Amino acid sequence: MWVAVALLVVACLALAGFSVWLLLGQRRQAALLVQQASQIAAQELRLKELAKRGEAYQRVNVRMGEELGELRKQVATLPERLARLEQRxxxxxxxxxxxxxxxxxxxxxxxxxxxxxxxxxxxxxxxxxxxxxxxx
Missing domain, CATH: 1.10.10 (Arc Repressor Mutant, subunit A)
Structure with missing residues (x-):
């Protein structure tokens, strides 16, 4: 009888130890999840910033293209004007x-x-x- 009680106590202690080990592992996992969530939030913020910068660069490129087109129109007439001046x-x-x-x-x-x-x-x-x- 004492042997059965001793075995039961040992089993309870083993079960309690296993439960503590599982609880600590769960806490480690929760901390890891919190850390990963923080990293994901930081990456999302960085992506938003990069998207804004990309849009700004795109707007600048479009504006530069428009200005380049205007300059081409202006410069295209110069050789003709020079030829007219020479023919004058x-x-x-x-x-x-x-x-x-x-x-x-x-x-x-x-x-x-x-x-x-x-x-x-x-x-x-x-x-x-x-x-x-x-x-x-």
Whole structure:
């Protein structure tokens, strides 16, 4: 009889120990879940921030594309305008000479003096032959 009671006590103690072990494991799992939930929340916040930045970059790119299209429209007429200016006085080679000088680095002021062009004409030729930079 005492043996049966002793075995029952040992079984109860083993069951109690196992229950404590399960309880501690459950608490570890709960803490791990809380930590993972916190990480997920931080990742979701980061994703939202990145999505906002991506949208901002997209808006900037669209705006830059529109502005580039406008610049292309403006620049597309410049060669035609230059051709008209050159054809205005066919006996004079001043525009061709000015184009050569601008290609060699002459400033707009140099072009007005050397070729007898107006300031606006010299600026136009200087821009065409130097990528838009006008030197005074």
């Amino acid at each position: 006085d066919p006996t004079s080679l001043s525009f061709s000479q000015a184009a050569r000088l601008a290609g060699m680095g002459a400033s707009a002021a140099d072009l007005t003096q050397a070729c007898g062009l107006s300031q606006a004409e010299a600026d136009l030729i200087a821009r065409l032959h130097r990528g838009g930079k006008v030197q005074e």
